[in-house]
Amino acid sequence: MPASAAPAPRVAGRPSLPCYAEALQLSPSGAMTLSWLAPNPRADRSRPYGPAQQRVVTSAGVSDLAAGMSRCPAHRITPLYALPGLAARLGVESISVKDEAQRFGFGAFKALGGVNAVYRHLATLVADAQHRTPDFEALMSGKARAVTGDIVFTTASSGNHGRSVAAGARLFGYRCVIFLPAFASAEKEAAIRQRGAEIIRIDGDYEAAVARCREVAAANSWVVVSDTSWDGYDRIPADVMQGYSVLAFEALQQFRAATGAAAPTHVFVQAGVGGLAAAVIGTLWQTLAAARPAFVVVEPASADCWFQSNKAGQPALASGDATTAMGGLACREISPMTWPVVGDGTDWFMTIPEEAVAPAMRQLARPEPGDPVIVAGPSGCSGMAALLRVAAEPTARSALSLDARSQVLLINSENANGEPALFEQAAGMTAAEATAAMSHSPR
Numbered sequence: 001m002p003a004s005a006a007p008a009p010r011v012a013g014r015p016s017l018p019c020y021a022e023a024l025q026l027s028p029s030g031a032m033t034l035s036w037l038a039p040n041p042r043a044d045r046s047r048p049y050g051p052a053q054q055r056v057v058t059s060a061g062v063s064d065l066a067a068g069m070s071r072c073p074a075h076r077i078t079p080l081y082a083l084p085g086l087a088a089r090l091g092v093e094s095i096s097v098k099d100e101a102q103r104f105g106f107g108a109f110k111a112l113g114g115v116n117a118v119y120r121h122l123a124t125l126v127a128d129a130q131h132r133t134p135d136f137e138a139l140m141s142g143k144a145r146a147v148t149g150d151i152v153f154t155t156a157s158s159g160n161h162g163r164s165v166a167a168g169a170r171l172f173g174y175r176c177v178i179f180l181p182a183f184a185s186a187e188k189e190a191a192i193r194q195r196g197a198e199i200i201r202i203d204g205d206y207e208a209a210v211a212r213c214r215e216v217a218a219a220n221s222w223v224v225v226s227d228t229s230w231d232g233y234d235r236i237p238a239d240v241m242q243g244y245s246v247l248a249f250e251a252l253q254q255f256r257a258a259t260g261a262a263a264p265t266h267v268f269v270q271a272g273v274g275g276l277a278a279a280v281i282g283t284l285w286q287t288l289a290a291a292r293p294a295f296v297v298v299e300p301a302s303a304d305c306w307f308q309s310n311k312a313g314q315p316a317l318a319s320g321d322a323t324t325a326m327g328g329l330a331c332r333e334i335s336p337m338t339w340p341v342v343g344d345g346t347d348w349f350m351t352i353p354e355e356a357v358a359p360a361m362r363q364l365a366r367p368e369p370g371d372p373v374i375v376a377g378p379s380g381c382s383g384m385a386a387l388l389r390v391a392a393e394p395t396a397r398s399a400l401s402l403d404a405r406s407q408v409l410l411i412n413s414e415n416a417n418g419e420p421a422l423f424e425q426a427a428g429m430t431a432a433e434a435t436a437a438m439s440h441s442p443r
């Protein structure tokens with residue numbers, strides 16, 4: 001399918017095999033859908049990327065931000081890998097994986113967000129006082145402290161975002177306190193501590209950690225650098241998403257250079273609160289307009305806040321308690337400010353079961369002959385899990401028009417360091433062994 005003819009959601013046909021029947025349900029309009037795959041009734045390919053969307057994510061300034069990052073000695077554009085062997089097996093034209101596990105040696109795309117938001121908060125304070133915006137190096141010199149005074153940065157996080165905020169605070173020399181939910185792994189906690197932040201563990205889930213972080217921050221005048229938004233709080237989450245949009249900008253350029261095509265036809269993007277999805281959908285929608293790909297937002301079945309919000313037509317809670325191995329996606333509530341982009345711009349919402357994680361991790365780590373080895377954590381591999389699920393289900397394939405002309409883009413959003421035991425169990429080798437195998441595998 002040419003990029004300009006990305007599929008609009010359409011009603012799936014009635015499957016002929018009885019085993020599909022239990023997975024089918026009637027949508028309010030009477031159309032047949034799978035219970036884990038739902039079209040967006042608001043999706044409209046001709047809808048322009050308007051002011052409501054640009055308030056969430058704008059591609060203006062992304063190339064400058066990418067250029068600024070490239071001046072950092074640790075920075076490398078993360079690779080976009082082609083998986084021709086898997087594409088042939090699944091009957092699609094191409095599969096590309098943007099490997100954010102290699103971002104800054106940090107291990108996740110989150111490196112782009114928290115650091116950028118801390119930088120922009122400090123830069124705005126200095127610019128307000130001195131009428132010129134300092135660059136990264138100027139802030140790192142510590143001279144800005146005369147203007148900013150002592151600031152304590154804080155956030156709630158399932159692990160990766162907290163590590164990014166901690167890295168930003170340390171880079172510019174400020175104190176940082178991270179609130180972690182009970183489920184965040186010991187490895188993720190250790191990686192945050194290594195970046196100099198203090199940890200407060202909450203005996204509860206991600207939403208409980210967000211609530212406690214807000215209370216303590218308000219009582220102590222700390223600066224919350226959250227990746228999720230709430231009423232009256234959206235400037236900093238917008239800065240976080242602006243950082244993420246660099247990966248979408250890079251991926252499109254890499255995709256064009258590698259394939260000669262204008263854009264992928266399908267993008268599977270995993271969602272927790274929706275910041276990553278907003279950055280990817282927003283950047284590609286604004287850049288490609290009606291020629292944008294079909295966007296499929298992927299969530300764990302127990303943390304399906306976007307799936308439920310799509311059904312409700314407005315922000316709604318997840319149907320489950322967000323207990324999942326996919327810790328980065330373990331959210332019961334969406335980031336409300338992202339609705340104009342994710343709520344209106346997504347074509348399909350889908351969920352994946354927990355059992356889909358290990359096979360997807362394994363598929364990436366032990367790929368088809370000729371495909372590169374990719375090391376992914378449980379949230380990182382969820383886009384692959386979704387693609388495998390859709391490709392194996394004729395009703396879903398046909399609904400998404402996934403066929404021999406499809407060019408699919410996935411994002412490996414994290415490495416396996418946060419959940420090493422899970423990776424080893426799934427892949428039959430350690431993350432270190434898989435990482436070593438990467439250098440010998442095709443690139």
Ligand SMILES: Cc1ncc(COP(=O)(O)O)c(C=O)c1O
Pocket residue numbers: 108110158160161227270271272273274275276277327328329379380413414
């Ligand atoms: C590895 C990983 N992937 C995806 C996500 C989802 O991002 P968002 O919460 O912005 O939707 C997260 C969030 O923490 C994450 O850590």
